[in-house]
Amino acid sequence: MTRFAFEIAATDGAARTGTITMQRGVIRTPAFMPVGTAATVKAMKPGDVERAGADIILGNTYHLMLRPGAERVARLGGLHGFMGWNKPILTDSGGYQVMSLSALTKRSEEGVAFASHLDGTRHMISPERSIEIQRLLGSNIVMAFDELVPTTSTREVQAAAMERSMRWAKRSRDAFDSGGDHAANNAIFGIQQGALDEGLRKASADALIDIGFDGYAIGGLAVGEGQEAMFGCLDFATGQLPVERPRYLMGVGKPTDIVGAVERGVDMFDCVMPTRSGRTGQAFTRTGPINIRNARFAEDQGPLDPECACAVCTTWSRAYVHHLVRAGEMLGAMLMTEHNIAFYEAMMADLRAAIAEGRLAAFANDFRARYDAPKGE
Ligand SMILES: [Zn+2]
Numbered sequence: 001m002t003r004f005a006f007e008i009a010a011t012d013g014a015a016r017t018g019t020i021t022m023q024r025g026v027i028r029t030p031a032f033m034p035v036g037t038a039a040t041v042k043a044m045k046p047g048d049v050e051r052a053g054a055d056i057i058l059g060n061t062y063h064l065m066l067r068p069g070a071e072r073v074a075r076l077g078g079l080h081g082f083m084g085w086n087k088p089i090l091t092d093s094g095g096y097q098v099m100s101l102s103a104l105t106k107r108s109e110e111g112v113a114f115a116s117h118l119d120g121t122r123h124m125i126s127p128e129r130s131i132e133i134q135r136l137l138g139s140n141i142v143m144a145f146d147e148l149v150p151t152t153s154t155r156e157v158q159a160a161a162m163e164r165s166m167r168w169a170k171r172s173r174d175a176f177d178s179g180g181d182h183a184a185n186n187a188i189f190g191i192q193q194g195a196l197d198e199g200l201r202k203a204s205a206d207a208l209i210d211i212g213f214d215g216y217a218i219g220g221l222a223v224g225e226g227q228e229a230m231f232g233c234l235d236f237a238t239g240q241l242p243v244e245r246p247r248y249l250m251g252v253g254k255p256t257d258i259v260g261a262v263e264r265g266v267d268m269f270d271c272v273m274p275t276r277s278g279r280t281g282q283a284f285t286r287t288g289p290i291n292i293r294n295a296r297f298a299e300d301q302g303p304l305d306p307e308c309a310c311a312v313c314t315t316w317s318r319a320y321v322h323h324l325v326r327a328g329e330m331l332g333a334m335l336m337t338e339h340n341i342a343f344y345e346a347m348m349a350d351l352r353a354a355i356a357e358g359r360l361a362a363f364a365n366d367f368r369a370r371y372d373a374p375k376g377e
Pocket of ligand 1: 304305308309310311312313314339340342343
């Protein structure tokens with residue numbers, strides 16, 4: 001049985017489309033991974049996530065280690081059985097969230113000590129503990145533990161964090177390899193750091209390639225630098241990573257971010273945007289996002305997106321979803337989330353088809369023109 005195989009079926013410019021084959025299933029790339037932070041893609045049942053088109057979801061090490069606890073999830077059969085999702089799961093390493101959510105963090109060469117944002121209890125994540133937690137969760141794609149610093153930090157601080165992250169990448173790889181069955185059934189990705197600096201990004205890529213990973217993530221972007229700066233970084237960062245391995249841009253992003261990153265050779269994405277903004281009333285459409293709470297939708301009998309074939313758009317009207325969201329009904333958040341995930345997954349399917357047929361540039365230009373057109377809202 002294949003542990004992990006990435007096959008590129010077609011390329012168009014720097015973009016690629018293909019498949020990642022794992023024991024849990026096949027992931028069509030470029031792929032969007034809905035975020036299942038606390039062992040749930042918020043407001044959606046796993047079967048609906050699958051029907052919306054997702055081949056893989058993401059789980060968060062930091063949240064799950066604190067609640068319900070990695071050892072408990074392992075005793076309950078791992079994340080797949082616990083939450084009822086049978087396809088592949090990627091878990092992050094906890095590095096980003098421990099540094100953005102927890103209090104009283106203390107960083108050292110060993111790892112990061114911190115106080116839980118839930119109850120203040122003290123914990124420690126090291127590269128070894130992060131890999132152990134991801135193994136206990138039953139993750140299929142495990143991420144190396146890394147250190148993040150703000151993109152506004154000095155180059156010296158950026159360089160030191162990148163170099164430590166590369167030492168932690170080696171320790172993560174070693175911990176993964178000593179994990180027995182874990183290593184036999186799963187894959188591990190390294191994470192390129194170096195902020196927006198081409199030289200630091202290159203040094204990071206070279207260090208990761210020396211260690212050797214199944215795939216390579218691009219970390220430390222989409223943290224407030226803006227789309228233009230992010231694309232400027234991707235223009236060199238993707239090319240520094242191996243052609244024959246999947247490239248994963250972490251935490252991205254808006255629809256036009258994803259389209260531009262696919263054009264630059266990225267294969268995998270995750271973002272809370274479709275789920276989080278669904279719960280606040282923002283629906284994605286081919287002609288740009290709409291706020292369903294807006295009074296102009298109160299008697300609009302059309303679907304959220306006239307071009308969407310999802311179960312929500314083929315059944316309910318904007319007027320009904322508007323009513324549910326305004327009334328604070330749970331079903332409002334559920335329908336908005338389901339449509340938004342379906343929108344993202346349909347966009348990925350359109351991107352894959354455009355690459356396969358050699359018309360990505362035309363597709364991307366048309367997508368941007370329609371998505372960004374003035375709406376008069
Ligand atoms: Zn829809």
